Amino acid sequence: MEHFEARLQKLAEITVKIGVNLQPEQELIITANLNEAGLVRRIVAEAYKAGAKNVAVMYGDEQNVLARYRYGSQRALEYAPGWYMDAIARAHQEGAARLAIYGDNPALLKDVDPEKIAIHSRAQAQAGHRISELISGFAVNWSIVSHASPEWAKLVFPQLDEVQAMERLWEAIFQTSRINTADPIAAWQAHDAELQTRIRWLNAKRYAALHFRGPGTDLQVGLAEGHLWAGGSGVAKNGVRCLPNLPTEEVFTMPHRERVEGWVSATKPLSLRGQVLEGIRVRFEAGQAVEVQARQGQEVLEKLLETDEGARRLGEVALVPHSSPVAQTGILFYNSLLDENAASHIALGRAYVENLEGFEGASEAERRARGYNQSLIHVDWMIGSDQVEVDGISSDGRSEPIMRSGEWVALPSS
Amino acid sequence: MEHFEARLQKLAEITVKIGVNLQPEQELIITANLNEAGLVRRIVAEAYKAGAKNVAVMYGDEQNVLARYRYGSQRALEYAPGWYMDAIARAHQEGAARLAIYGDNPALLKDVDPEKIAIHSRAQAQAGHRISELISGFAVNWSIVSHASPEWAKLVFPQLDEVQAMERLWEAIFQTSRINTADPIAAWQAHDAELQTRIRWLNAKRYAALHFRGPGTDLQVGLAEGHLWAGGSGVAKNGVRCLPNLPTEEVFTMPHRERVEGWVSATKPLSLRGQVLEGIRVRFEAGQAVEVQARQGQEVLEKLLETDEGARRLGEVALVPHSSPVAQTGILFYNSLLDENAASHIALGRAYVENLEGFEGASEAERRARGYNQSLIHVDWMIGSDQVEVDGISSDGRSEPIMRSGEWVALPSS
Numbered sequence A, B: 001m002e003h004f005e006a007r008l009q010k011l012a013e014i015t016v017k018i019g020v021n022l023q024p025e026q027e028l029i030i031t032a033n034l035n036e037a038g039l040v041r042r043i044v045a046e047a048y049k050a051g052a053k054n055v056a057v058m059y060g061d062e063q064n065v066l067a068r069y070r071y072g073s074q075r076a077l078e079y080a081p082g083w084y085m086d087a088i089a090r091a092h093q094e095g096a097a098r099l100a101i102y103g104d105n106p107a108l109l110k111d112v113d114p115e116k117i118a119i120h121s122r123a124q125a126q127a128g129h130r131i132s133e134l135i136s137g138f139a140v141n142w143s144i145v146s147h148a149s150p151e152w153a154k155l156v157f158p159q160l161d162e163v164q165a166m167e168r169l170w171e172a173i174f175q176t177s178r179i180n181t182a183d184p185i186a187a188w189q190a191h192d193a194e195l196q197t198r199i200r201w202l203n204a205k206r207y208a209a210l211h212f213r214g215p216g217t218d219l220q221v222g223l224a225e226g227h228l229w230a231g232g233s234g235v236a237k238n239g240v241r242c243l244p245n246l247p248t249e250e251v252f253t254m255p256h257r258e259r260v261e262g263w264v265s266a267t268k269p270l271s272l273r274g275q276v277l278e279g280i281r282v283r284f285e286a287g288q289a290v291e292v293q294a295r296q297g298q299e300v301l302e303k304l305l306e307t308d309e310g311a312r313r314l315g316e317v318a319l320v321p322h323s324s325p326v327a328q329t330g331i332l333f334y335n336s337l338l339d340e341n342a343a344s345h346i347a348l349g350r351a352y353v354e355n356l357e358g359f360e361g362a363s364e365a366e367r368r369a370r371g372y373n374q375s376l377i378h379v380d381w382m383i384g385s386d387q388v389e390v391d392g393i394s395s396d397g398r399s400e401p402i403m404r405s406g407e408w409v410a411l412p413s414s
Helices: A004-020 A034-049 A062-071 A072-079 A083-094 A114-127 A131-136 A150-156 A162-176 A184-205 A299-303 A364-370 B004-020 B033-049 B062-071 B074-078 B082-093 B116-128 B130-137 B151-157 B160-175 B182-207 B296-303 B366-372
Strands: A025-035 A052-059 A097-102 A141-147 A209-214 A219-223 A251-253 A257-266 A270-272 A275-278 A283-287 A288-293 A313-317 A345-349 A377-384 A391-393 A399-404 B027-033 B054-060 B099-100 B142-146 B210-214 B217-221 B250-251 B255-265 B270-272 B275-277 B279-287 B288-292 B314-319 B345-349 B376-381 B389-393 B399-404
Touching: A004 A034, A004 A141, A004 A162, A004 A184, A004 A299, A025 A299, A034 A052, A034 A097, A034 B033, A034 B062, A052 A062, A052 B054, A052 B062, A062 A114, A062 B033, A062 B054, A062 B099, A083 A114, A083 A131, A083 A162, A083 B082, A097 A219, A097 B160, A114 A131, A114 A299, A114 B279, A150 A162, A184 A251, A209 A257, A219 A313, A270 A299, A275 A299, A283 B288, A288 A299, A313 A377, A345 B279, A399 B062, B004 B142, B004 B160, B004 B182, B027 B033, B027 B082, B033 B054, B033 B345, B054 B062, B062 B116, B082 B116, B082 B279, B099 B376, B116 B130, B116 B296, B130 B399, B151 B160, B151 B217, B182 B250, B210 B255, B250 B366, B255 B314, B270 B296, B270 B376, B288 B296
Parallel strands: A025 A052, A025 A097, A097 A141, B027 B054, B027 B099, B099 B142
Antiparallel strands: A209 A219, A209 A391, A219 A257, A251 A313, A257 A283, A270 A275, A283 A288, A313 A345, A345 A377, A391 A399, B210 B217, B210 B389, B217 B255, B250 B314, B255 B279, B270 B275, B279 B288, B314 B345, B345 B376, B389 B399
16 A cells, blocks of 8 residues: 555645646635645645645634633624635635635534534624635635544544544545545546436436435425536536535535425434534424434534524435445544535535526526525535435426435436 | 743733733734744633634745745746735734734745745735735734744754754743743833833934944934834834834834945844845945845845835834843844844834824825835844944934943933
């Protein structure tokens, strides 16, 4: 097996070339944690080699996040810096691409009062509203990649010591990022082509709804009128094709904000706002989450749903086969970027504009009537497993299989 | 002697309380290098305890600076992010205080083409023009503190190994920051009171010029009409008294941009743009540097003077006694923040508005006529030593001693 440094270098290369697909003369904004400098430096060098006119690394430090909760005043909780968020938004409007390096400690805030977290998360979401719109509106090419961190690794592998846990987590990141293949760039191109074939098939079907059935789940997810399936690479509004998530195994579309009915049970724990939520069960009625249960973290979940009107409704439904490389690691990552590529999932909150045909030309009232949901939040949670079946329901009520035992049904030979 | 961590904690406390004097509900912007996180985290905690509504840490990474020069295109050299610089300026306009943690590797760019450095420095100065105006215009309370770094420590103590060199450099920083006293806050208050007494004495004198004499130096520095002496703590335009430099031993005022005459020799090497300049000699005529020599780094110096018209003229003249704690360490720090507090000095470039009486009410033409100099640069260099004498020349041509053998003459008992 290749040396760690060599594989980190390959991860930096596919991040710049396949993930962001940075263009000559383009600017790149990177958000990362302090302990991720080793990968960040490699990415910065690759970005300049690719012709970047500037690479701005916006480092965060989880210790300073904790300091705000520990020592900060009420005013500090209620405040988020508009001058900072607006600057990032301006950079994207001026054409800057975006890369997030994600290795947060999923349990960072486990001892913080959920009420404080809710107050500050809301302030941040409001101050960052324009950035969210630009990114979810796919204004520029962007990507997210994972990075191991000691706290995260220990949560995933509690039985190992820190060094071993870090090694195992990096191994899983390299494997699911297809770094362990002979030619990672070619591997990603082939995988993306497969995703695009599945997307064309689903788009041709024009299903009115999806039906999920499994242990504790009997959920009908009505789809938005004129919904589009997407996944793998996409072309941003600036004309650049990029791969927004590394790894990515999902195809996803837009639920109808008022047409979700039934009970659904999460199949994995959800890491949210520095806490780990387990045993989530939710009942939807006319699109709205009307009953909410969680064996652990119920208060955090309830606060989340109180964010705004759209927080109780779905903004995404995504299908992932149980045979995906992420699922095959058998690891629960407590990290949506990886876990959402191990199982089919739904997301509470904001929908993606690329999942609705003619979004730009439609009025706000029309978008809403067709099913588009708006919210400050977008939180994915896993509802798929090898025991979950998914059917497509056509507008005349006919039902046909999409997934069986967690796997795609075979595509008809064309 | 106290444990290192305890002294670092004291440094964090005086930085927030004496240096920045952060106010409740105020925001704080910190610029720092990645390897300074240990001190930064302590400062962030102290700032939140002092009531900060937000602490934004803008981390830089010298490796990424090098990557730009090594791999970046011509466009990357010519570009600096306006969206970023404007955001910092906006934050200050909205009231944010500023703290710079300074531990740069003084020789970082020693192998980089000076032409490239000049191009990028100019782009940065232009993009950061509003920030410079706000800081040099003392719009908000701000401060700079030093932080040891391995490369810097090895440059200062080349005969020691890295661990020993870091220990020695930290020891010098703690000592010159008065951390090694029983009550550092009281020590700074007493020292500041002494500086204010010296400033009142100089302001009462209304000298027309200062005359520096020493080895290789015979320089007359005419002072701006209505010049004001300043130093130690000052009150920013937002009404907050702060100590802009930690440590600080100087009192300084504004030269007249057209009234500097004669030869001056630097008494210490100057660390500039990642290079170390030695043996600087300059001749001034009618305020302008007309002859420039440097035993090492002449090209960097010449590029600096080509920045703009004001880069050839003086923006500051400062007096520091040879008995200052910084001079007493006997260490050449290759760092202006410390070295400028070991010796009297002058600065090429931009003047400080607080050094001119009635600056706000004066037109640009009037300011200029009274001697105010504008430039994108402000570069201090040391011209004092225990062999340099300083006289004050009054408007009728009388001369009286200010410093002898590098020390203040005694104040008349009042």
